[in-house]
Amino acid sequence: MAELTYRDAVARAIAQEMERDPNVVLLGEDVAKAGGVFKATVGLYEKFGPKRVKDTPISEQAFMGAAMGAAMTGLIPIVDLMFADFAAVCWDFFANEFPKSRYMTNGQVKCPLVIRLANGSARFGAQHCQSVENWCMMIPGLKVVVPSSPVDVVGLLAASVRDPDPVIFLEHKSLYAVKGEVPDGEIIDTIGTAKTLRPGKDATILALALMVPRALAAAERLKAESGIDCEVIDLRSLLPLDTRTILESVSRTGRLFTVEENPRLCGWGAEVVSIVADEAFYDLDGPPVRITTPHIPLPPAELEDLLIPSVDRIVETVRRTMSA
Amino acid sequence: MSKKTPAVDIAEATRLEMYRSQYRLREAEQRAFDLFLQNLVKGTSHLSLGQEAIAAGFATAMKPGDLTFCTYRGHAHTLARGVSVEKVLGELMSRDNGLMRGKGGSMHLTSVEHGVMGSYAIIGAHLCIACGSAWRAQYQGAQDVTTCFFGDGTTNIGAFHEALNFAVIWKLPVVFVCENNLYMEYTPIKDVTAVPQPAADRASAYGLERILIDGNDADVVYQTAQKAYARARAGEGPSLIECLTYRHSGHSRADPAKYRPEGELEEWKKSDPVKTYRARLLSAGVKASVLDAIEQEVKKEVDAAEVACKAAPPPPADLMFTDVYADGGCAWRN
Numbered sequence: 001m002a003e004l005t006y007r008d009a010v011a012r013a014i015a016q017e018m019e020r021d022p023n024v025v026l027l028g029e030d031v032a033k034a035g036g037v038f039k040a041t042v043g044l045y046e047k048f049g050p051k052r053v054k055d056t057p058i059s060e061q062a063f064m065g066a067a068m069g070a071a072m073t074g075l076i077p078i079v080d081l082m083f084a085d086f087a088a089v090c091w092d093f094f095a096n097e098f099p100k101s102r103y104m105t106n107g108q109v110k111c112p113l114v115i116r117l118a119n120g121s122a123r124f125g126a127q128h129c130q131s132v133e134n135w136c137m138m139i140p141g142l143k144v145v146v147p148s149s150p151v152d153v154v155g156l157l158a159a160s161v162r163d164p165d166p167v168i169f170l171e172h173k174s175l176y177a178v179k180g181e182v183p184d185g186e187i188i189d190t191i192g193t194a195k196t197l198r199p200g201k202d203a204t205i206l207a208l209a210l211m212v213p214r215a216l217a218a219a220e221r222l223k224a225e226s227g228i229d230c231e232v233i234d235l236r237s238l239l240p241l242d243t244r245t246i247l248e249s250v251s252r253t254g255r256l257f258t259v260e261e262n263p264r265l266c267g268w269g270a271e272v273v274s275i276v277a278d279e280a281f282y283d284l285d286g287p288p289v290r291i292t293t294p295h296i297p298l299p300p301a302e303l304e305d306l307l308i309p310s311v312d313r314i315v316e317t318v319r320r321t322m323s324a
Numbered sequence: 325m326s327k328k329t330p331a332v333d334i335a336e337a338t339r340l341e342m343y344r345s346q347y348r349l350r351e352a353e354q355r356a357f358d359l360f361l362q363n364l365v366k367g368t369s370h371l372s373l374g375q376e377a378i379a380a381g382f383a384t385a386m387k388p389g390d391l392t393f394c395t396y397r398g399h400a401h402t403l404a405r406g407v408s409v410e411k412v413l414g415e416l417m418s419r420d421n422g423l424m425r426g427k428g429g430s431m432h433l434t435s436v437e438h439g440v441m442g443s444y445a446i447i448g449a450h451l452c453i454a455c456g457s458a459w460r461a462q463y464q465g466a467q468d469v470t471t472c473f474f475g476d477g478t479t480n481i482g483a484f485h486e487a488l489n490f491a492v493i494w495k496l497p498v499v500f501v502c503e504n505n506l507y508m509e510y511t512p513i514k515d516v517t518a519v520p521q522p523a524a525d526r527a528s529a530y531g532l533e534r535i536l537i538d539g540n541d542a543d544v545v546y547q548t549a550q551k552a553y554a555r556a557r558a559g560e561g562p563s564l565i566e567c568l569t570y571r572h573s574g575h576s577r578a579d580p581a582k583y584r585p586e587g588e589l590e591e592w593k594k595s596d597p598v599k600t601y602r603a604r605l606l607s608a609g610v611k612a613s614v615l616d617a618i619e620q621e622v623k624k625e626v627d628a629a630e631v632a633c634k635a636a637p638p639p640p641a642d643l644m645f646t647d648v649y650a651d652g653g654c655a656w657r658n
């Protein structure tokens with residue numbers, strides 16, 4: 001057992017998979033000698049060399065396309081896109097190319113690759129801190145994985161590399177420095193499985209990435225201050241979505257809260273609430289409540305903190321709702 | 325560009341193969357258009373009538389295992405790699421006998437077993453994807469070369485420039501082929517491009533040789549392709565080849581191409597690649613009966629394909645829900 005940061009967990013997972021399979025390659029801007037803009041690929045260039053760990057020019061379309069062409073023909077590329085917001089300059093690949101190739105060719109073409117994005121808030125402002133998980137969730141053919149802890153980074157990134165479909169792997173910028181226990185040896189997790197991190201009987205709180213530790217902290221306070229016992233579930237992936245775990249929990253607690261970092265409209269919580277309304281309506285004791293960032297661009301620096309769901313806001317919202 | 329016929333040292337058998345290929349592409353495309361007029365092609369389609377020499381010349385110069393990436397105007401490139409006319413027409417007609425059983429349609433013809441890695445309908449992307457295919461060959465020490473076909477209009481999108489720079493810095497075994505048919509959709513390429521030759525005049529920006537050829541001359545195309553393939557296989561990196569040509573039909577199936585100046589089509593029809601190649605072979609001493617026999621064989625394949633496609637059923641409805649994911653299905657939740 002070792003204590004690893006979330007960023008070191010990224011490098012650990014990539015090393016584990018590159019050691020296992022010589023067809024796994026890593027590419028992106030500054031990933032090789034510089035070890036990544038977020039220092040999440042430190043040591044990989046030294047370990048695996050310039051043939052397998054490759055710096056690219058600032059050509060997001062070129063290296064997304066190159067990853068796809070390589071994936072179609074036999075390699076397993078891991079691409080580092082740096083800031084998630086940059087997905088917009090190569091969105092063609094996310095929306096039209098990776099997810100459609102297998103379908104359009106009636107199964108002839110495969111696209112086993114992993115695109116790593118540094119997602120979410122970190123005080124850089126409107127063009128460097130968006131939460132783009134809902135952009136990705138809308139597209140049939142993609143898988144969307146969103147880890148919240150170092151151990152999940154290792155297991156889910158390894159699973160993503162081994163997955164035969166294109167996986168969008170959303171790392172959270174503000175979690176890179178967070179530490180956690182990670183067992184020694186090979187770790188391989190399962191995509192599409194949510195994890196119940198805190199059992200509870202009064203309400204279900206669903207969260208992703210940075211919102212997970214906040215939801216957990218809020219649950220502790222709600223219990224201590226108000227006696228409200230919340231179940232906290234880390235969804236871990238949006239595509240596929242573990243609706244079984246969600247529905248089972250909501251059917252027991254009768255209450256649903258989603259904590260979403262994305263701007264409000266079309267956030268993943270909206271889809272979850274619609275599923276729950278369809279399939280567990282009569283188990284609900286009150287309306288589901290979405291706690292989200294407002295539907296505005298994000299300002300930089302500490303102004304950001306006023307908008308992203310905080311522990312205080314989660315506590316207040318749950319308390320107010322439950323006592324209404 | 326030299327317009328004169330090169331001193332040809334291409335084997336007669338190869339030239340007959342290129343004639344067969346061009347004639348076959350012509351017949352298949354014409355039949356596709358006929359079927360559209362019969363209201364049997366309900367989706368879109370983009371024909372390569374008039375551009376056959378490029379597809380035939382390159383495909384003939386390729387080796388088995390070489391990979392083709394092309395655009396929505398991809399029937400010719402797909403057929404030229406040996407895919408049957410029936411599979412292509414069946415796909416256009418949304419029949420179960422189609423190349424992708426109707427799931428891709430005319431714009432996405434793909435036959436991995438023939439090295440046709442896809443037809444791409446978003447301008448620019450497949451130049452980048454072709455880089456990746458070539459990178460895999462380089463990485464694995466394989467000898468195959470990737471060829472990427474695209475139009476003149478494609479030279480003005482960023483992905484074209486990103487892909488060229490990328491292919492050069494990584495020295496990738498990829499050949500970029502610009503089919504300059506003078507128009508993007510309806511706008512003349514010269515009205516929207518900073519240089520006269522949209523691909524060739526950009527080559528120097530990437531340290532590449534300026535290559536501009538007569539794309540209606542299969543011999544020239546073939547020899548140029550051979551040189552580029554030899555360079556790629558020798559590890560010397562990519563090539564960018566601009567082929568001058570002209571499409572005889574509109575941009576897509578329903579386009580009457582009214583935007584073309586009067587007389588332009590007629591002028592280009594004088595260098596119709598299929599007709600001029602036939603005449604050249606005759607003057608080189610090939611017997612008319614040999615060419616007639618090739619034409620009869622091709623017509624037989626196309627006729628039989630039409631009959632088979634008209635008789636073929638549509639795909640089963642549940643096929644539409646397959647192969648979204650690698651498990652064969654479309655499940656996004658448990």
Ligand SMILES: Cc1ncc(C[n+]2csc(CCOP(=O)(O)OP(=O)(O)O)c2C)c(N)n1
Pocket residue numbers: 397445446447448474475476477478479505507508509575
């Ligand atoms: C990114 C993008 N922009 C616009 C289009 C619409 N479009 C389809 S074909 C075409 C013209 C392309 O011209 P060219 O590259 O010369 O190819 P050609 O059709 O002549 O073979 C355009 C603009 C598209 N498919 N993709």
Ligand SMILES: [Mg+2]
Pocket residue numbers: 475476477503504505506507508509
């Ligand atoms: Mg054109």
